[in-house]
Amino acid sequence: MSEYLAQTAVLLASLWPKLVAGFVLTVEIAAAAAPLALVFGLVLLAPRMDARAFVSGPTVAFIELMRNTPLLVQIYLIYFGLPVLGFYPSEFTCGVAGIALQHGAFLVETYRGAIESVSTRQWDAARAIGMGRFTAFRHVILPQALMKILGPLGNQLIVLAKDTSLVSAIGVMELTMTGKLAIERSAASAEVFVAIALFYLAMTTAIGGAVRLLEYRVAERT
Amino acid sequence: MSSRREFISKASGAVAGAGLVLAQAPPTVAQQPAPSGRSKLDEVRARGKLIVGVTSEAPPFGFIDDKGELVGFDIDVAKMIAKATFGDDSKIELYKQGFAARWPNTQNGTIDFGIMVTTVYADRAQQVAFARPYIDSGIVVVVKKESPVKTIADLNKAEYTVAHLTAPVQEERGKRLYPNAKFLTFDAISSQFNAVKLGRATAAQLDAPVALYYLKDNPDIRMLDEWLTDVTGNAVFLRADDFKWWLYLDTVIAEMLGGSLWTPYKTAYKKWFGTEPRHARAAPATNKG
Amino acid sequence: MVNVLITNLPYLLRGAVMTLWLALAVVTLGTLLGTGLGILATGRSRIVRAAITVYIFVLRGIPVLVVMFLGYYAFPALGFRVNAYVAVGVAQIVYVGAFTAEIVRSAILSVHPGQIAAAKSLGMRRGAILREVILPQATCIAIPPLLNNALTAVKQTAYASVVGAWELTYAAREIVERTLASFQIFLGVMAIYFAICYPLSLLARWYEKRLVVSH
Numbered sequence: 213m214s215e216y217l218a219q220t221a222v223l224l225a226s227l228w229p230k231l232v233a234g235f236v237l238t239v240e241i242a243a244a245a246a247p248l249a250l251v252f253g254l255v256l257l258a259p260r261m262d263a264r265a266f267v268s269g270p271t272v273a274f275i276e277l278m279r280n281t282p283l284l285v286q287i288y289l290i291y292f293g294l295p296v297l298g299f300y301p302s303e304f305t306c307g308v309a310g311i312a313l314q315h316g317a318f319l320v321e322t323y324r325g326a327i328e329s330v331s332t333r334q335w336d337a338a339r340a341i342g343m344g345r346f347t348a349f350r351h352v353i354l355p356q357a358l359m360k361i362l363g364p365l366g367n368q369l370i371v372l373a374k375d376t377s378l379v380s381a382i383g384v385m386e387l388t389m390t391g392k393l394a395i396e397r398s399a400a401s402a403e404v405f406v407a408i409a410l411f412y413l414a415m416t417t418a419i420g421g422a423v424r425l426l427e428y429r430v431a432e433r434t
Numbered sequence: 435m436s437s438r439r440e441f442i443s444k445a446s447g448a449v450a451g452a453g454l455v456l457a458q459a460p461p462t463v464a465q466q467p468a469p470s471g472r473s474k475l476d477e478v479r480a481r482g483k484l485i486v487g488v489t490s491e492a493p494p495f496g497f498i499d500d501k502g503e504l505v506g507f508d509i510d511v512a513k514m515i516a517k518a519t520f521g522d523d524s525k526i527e528l529y530k531q532g533f534a535a536r537w538p539n540t541q542n543g544t545i546d547f548g549i550m551v552t553t554v555y556a557d558r559a560q561q562v563a564f565a566r567p568y569i570d571s572g573i574v575v576v577v578k579k580e581s582p583v584k585t586i587a588d589l590n591k592a593e594y595t596v597a598h599l600t601a602p603v604q605e606e607r608g609k610r611l612y613p614n615a616k617f618l619t620f621d622a623i624s625s626q627f628n629a630v631k632l633g634r635a636t637a638a639q640l641d642a643p644v645a646l647y648y649l650k651d652n653p654d655i656r657m658l659d660e661w662l663t664d665v666t667g668n669a670v671f672l673r674a675d676d677f678k679w680w681l682y683l684d685t686v687i688a689e690m691l692g693g694s695l696w697t698p699y700k701t702a703y704k705k706w707f708g709t710e711p712r713h714a715r716a717a718p719a720t721n722k723g
Numbered sequence: 724m725v726n727v728l729i730t731n732l733p734y735l736l737r738g739a740v741m742t743l744w745l746a747l748a749v750v751t752l753g754t755l756l757g758t759g760l761g762i763l764a765t766g767r768s769r770i771v772r773a774a775i776t777v778y779i780f781v782l783r784g785i786p787v788l789v790v791m792f793l794g795y796y797a798f799p800a801l802g803f804r805v806n807a808y809v810a811v812g813v814a815q816i817v818y819v820g821a822f823t824a825e826i827v828r829s830a831i832l833s834v835h836p837g838q839i840a841a842a843k844s845l846g847m848r849r850g851a852i853l854r855e856v857i858l859p860q861a862t863c864i865a866i867p868p869l870l871n872n873a874l875t876a877v878k879q880t881a882y883a884s885v886v887g888a889w890e891l892t893y894a895a896r897e898i899v900e901r902t903l904a905s906f907q908i909f910l911g912v913m914a915i916y917f918a919i920c921y922p923l924s925l926l927a928r929w930y931e932k933r934l935v936v937s938h
Contacts, residue, residue, distance in 0.1 A: 280874075280920035281913045282881035285892060289913060292628065292905035303618065370784070377786035381885050383619040388788055389600075392534040395796075396602055399561065401538040402800035405793045409785045416784035491900040498897040502734035531807075532887045535795070542799030624900040631903065652903075 220403050227394050227404065234390030235411050241304065241376040241386060245311040246369060252316030257323050271320075278317035284378050286310050291382045307379030315372050322364045326357040359430060366423030370416050377412070387411055473678035474546050483525040486512045487539055487548030490530045492623050494647045494706045495551045495668075504528055507643075508549045510702040511568055511670075514695060518686050534600055537561045540673055547672040547683060551641055554669045555603055563674045565684040567667025568691070569703075569711075573607070574645050575658040576630055577637045585660050589637055590614045597626040597638035604639050607662060630655060641668070643707060688714070727904040728911040735908075738894030739915050745812060745890055746877040746919075753816040753876060754869065757823020762853075764828040775824060782821035787879050790814045791886045807888040815883075819876045826872060830865035831857055867934060870927035877920055891915060 224231075259271040278286070287310035294301060301309070330353050338348035380389035391408045395401040478484060488508055489496040496506040513523035529545050536552065539545050540562050553571055554564045575596075577583050589596065590612040597618045598604040608617050618635055620626050627648050629635035637658075640648075645657055670683055690699035692714025703711045764775040782790065794814025798805045834857050842852045884893035895912045899905045 276921065276924070277913075277917065280878075280924050281916045282878040282892070284881045284885070285895075285909060285913050285916060288892075288895075288905070289909045292632075292899075292909060374784075374786035377788045378882065378885075380788075383600075383625070385619065388786070388792070389619075391789075391792065393600055393602060395534065395538055396536075396600075397557075397561075399538070399541050401796040402793065405789060405796060409789050409793060412786055412789060413781060413784040420784075490897045493901050497901050498734065498894075499901070500730060502731075502737065530887070530889060530893075532885075535887055538796055538799070542796075544799055544804060622896060622900060624896075624903055624905075628899075628903055628905060648903075 220400065223398055223400050223403065224407050227407070230390050230394065231387070231407065231411065234385060234387040235415075237384065238373075238376045238386040238412075239415070241308055241311070241379060241384070242373045245308045245315070245376070246372055248308065248312035249315035249319060249368075249372065250365075252312055253319030253323055256316060256320045260320050261324060275317045275320055278314050283310060283314050283375055284381060286314060287378060287382060303379070303382045303384050306382060307376070307384050311372060311375050311379070315368060315375075319365075319368060322361060322368065323357075326361040326364075327353065329360060330356045362423065362427050362430060366420065366427075369423065370419050373415055373419055374412065474543075474673065474676050475679045475682050478519065478546055478679075482520065483527060484512070484516050484519065485527045485529055485544075485546050486515075487531050487536065487545035487550060488512065488528050489533065489550040492551045492641075492644060494643065504530070507569070507702060507706040508551065510705075511690070511699070512549050514690065514698050514702070515670075515683070515686050517698075518689070518695060536671070540671060543673070546679075547670050549670045551644065552668055552671055553603075553641070553666045557603070558671075559674075561674065562671040563676070563680050564669040564671050565680060565687045566691070567669040568687050568699075569643070569668050570665050571668045572642045572665050573604075573639050573662040574642045575637050575660075575662055576627070576640055576645050576649070576655050577658065578630060578633070579654050579656050581636060583637060583658070585658065586611050586662065592616070594636040595629075595634070597629040597635040599623060599626060599639070607639065611662065627652075627655075646707075725907060727898075727902050728907045731898045731902070731908070732911070734898065735891065735894055735912065735915065738889070738891035739919065741889060741894075742877075742880050742891040742916075743919065745808065745815075745880045745883065745888070748812055749815045749819055749880065750873045750876050753819025754823050754873070756816060756820035757825075758827050760820060760824035761827025761831065764824060765831045775828075779821045779825050782818055783825070787815065787818050788882050788885060790818050791882060795886050807883075807886070811883045811886055811888040815876065815879060818879075819872065822872050822875075823869065826865055826868045827861070830861040830868075833864060834860045863934060867927055867931040870923065870930060874920055874923045874927060877923065878916070881916070 256271055256275070259267045260275070262268045262271075287307060290310050290313075291303065291306040294306070334352055334356065335348060338352040339345075343352070376386055377388040379386055380392065383389070387408055391404050394404045398404070488504070488506075490498050490504055492506070492508075494506055495508040496504065499505045509528065512528065513526060516526040517523040519525070529539075531539055531545070531548075531550075533550070536548055536550065537558075540548055547565075549568075551571075552558075553573070554567060558564075575583075575586065575589070583589050583594070592614045594612070594615040595618055596608055596612065596615050597620060598608060599622075600619055605617060605619070608615070615636070618629060620629065623640065623644060626635070626638040626640065630638045631652065631654070639662060642661070649655055649657060670687065672679055672683060686695065689695040691711075696713065700710060703709075760775050760778070764772055764779075766772065791811050791814045794810045794817075795807065798810045798813075838856055838860075839852060842856045847855070880890055881892040883890055884896065891912060895908050899908050902908070
């Protein structure tokens with residue numbers, strides 16, 4: 213038993229630099245994709261809530277497409293499809309783009325839900341005391357929507373961080389891919405993936421903790 | 435505040451849980467002898483069929499044809515082994531697996547042996563055992579027809595990208611022969627080939643027979659004259675510490691290469707590669723003067 | 724150009740059938756598992772509640788792909804020879820179970836405590852309270868997120884292809900290996916997934932609307 217633990221420890225120690233390098237790349241992918249997703253969601257928000265069908269229609273169609281097909285297939289499509297159109301982005305870029313597109317589409321609904329859930333009474337009250345539309349939005353609706361959004365946003369961020377593992381399918385050397393290569397060299401496949409799981413757990417726990425902290429700070433302010 | 439306590443208790447619980455899981459798993463890091471000391475050969479004969487690891491993503495060795503059937507040279511050789519063992523080439527289960535799962539599935543006994551475009555290298559022989567090679571191979575480089583690259587040395591430039599498969603040996607070869615170029619690693623041989631075809635990579639490392647197969651339908655790609663390796667062998671791989679099983683499989687392969695199983699081997703080879711293989715022995719003695 | 728897709732459609736559809744089977748097994752068993760665990764998580768035993776909390780926390784923090792790899796390699800490591808579907812399927816069921824448990828648990832806990840207090844003061848026993856008061860309301864609240872959860876689970880069956888279980892995405896890769904026509908094939912496969920998932924999506928949306936109306 214102790215021999216087994218010793219052997220596993222030695223194996224993991226030798227893999228450590230590669231695992232850390234993979235982990236760093238995972239964080240880089242998430243750090244690149246998250247702001248893009250947030251912004252993309254905002255960009256889609258206006259057309260989504262537009263009253264005119266020819267504006268909201270295609271937007272809804274795109275969002276539905278993103279929500280009803282697996283991210284893996286979307287990534288494959290971007291990766292294989294863009295060169296046909298003449299663009300040759302790196303596999304890192306393709307992965308980030310795929311993740312940002314899908315998560316941006318999900319975020320539109322989150323944004324929409326938060327805004328619509330701030331009671332219309334607040335809106336009416338703000339207008340009643342003479343606030344302009346934009347001022348009302350900025351000072352009354354938005355802060356409340358932001359509070360409501362923090363939780364779901366945090367969850368979405370965690371899902372995004374986990375989705376980076378899919379980018380291994382197109383050859384990016386992030387954490388999961390590092391695992392697949394590591395088992396070529398050693399027999400301890402299950403052990404390597406347990407170590408990888410722990411890395412991901414550390415990352416998602418850190419994100420969850422940070423979001424919780426942020427929620428407290430924002431709650432204290434309002 | 436209680437949320438922070440919750441958080442800490444959850445985190446320590448997770449760590450404890452992971453520790454528990456690790457503690458339960460039996461030793462797999464070191465190679466274990468066959469569980470009951472039984473050789474795969476006995477197990478296979480008792481079972482009545484072979485379980486063979488194959489790939490469905492490497493034409494012409496193992497791939498899905500346009501009727502949706504799993505076919506290829508590796509598939510045919512596997513069936514020949516089944517026929518030699520049981521007299522019936524249908525007593526076989528072709529177990530599709532990814533390249534990353536080759537050694538683990540052999541070591542943990544999921545497959546009896548694997549036959550999937552696998553070249554023999556010394557470091558691999560530390561993980562699994564190889565029977566003698568059933569076909570010659572070698573690693574070649576493919577580039578687009580109009581590419582200025584003519585030799586391996588030409589490839590060693592920072593603006594070039596080379597597509598590799600998820601096999602550490604390819605990366606090492608790359609570091610050794612063209613360290614200035616960038617590498618892209620893919621899960622699938624077609625992705626490598628497509629990368630060159632679509633211009634994402636300048637070149638790709640491929641097995642020679644696989645390259646020849648793709649080149650047939652893709653005249654816009656060519657092969658460099660200079661090979662990356664010497665002539666190498668593709669072989670069947672199996673669990674490393676099972677001499678009885680290795681001896682059996684090696685004997686069967688030997689018979690294919692130049693003995694009692696030569697004819698079906700020759701037929702399959704000709705079907706997939708268009709030429710006849712070389713008989714392992716000198717020309718057989720005749721009784722004609 | 725579309726020819727490639729049409730010629731290989733029968734093979735891809737076989738893959739789609741496999742996806743459906745996998746999805747059915749995972750969603751059904753995962754939801755059952757999660758529902759049971761979710762109910763237990765509101766029970767009286769602190770140890771059970773803590774254990775389930777840890778389970779949910781760990782599984783929600785790891786990518787489903789890694790869980791599937793763990794399943795694929797852990798079974799043989801522990802001495803069990805199972806086929807790829809069982810290994811990947813069990814991994815997914817455990818994963819879906821964690822998310823389901825969390826949904827069911829919050830749904831149960833969100834039933835107004837005043838109702839439970841009222842039921843207790845009427846002399847109802849625990850089992851009856853659960854059955855008559857909590858579960859009907861919790862079910863109503865839980866169904867939309869559970870349907871969304873099911874939708875996610877169906878999409879996640881695609882990842883089984885990366886680990887080595889044959890289904891639609893694996894079939895797509897095999898065809899691409901032979902034909903190199905990646906764009907057409909993956910586009911076609913996206914359409915097939917859409918056809919499978921969109922009805923489920925609509926169902927979830929419809930249920931949500933019903934919920935809003937009835938409250």
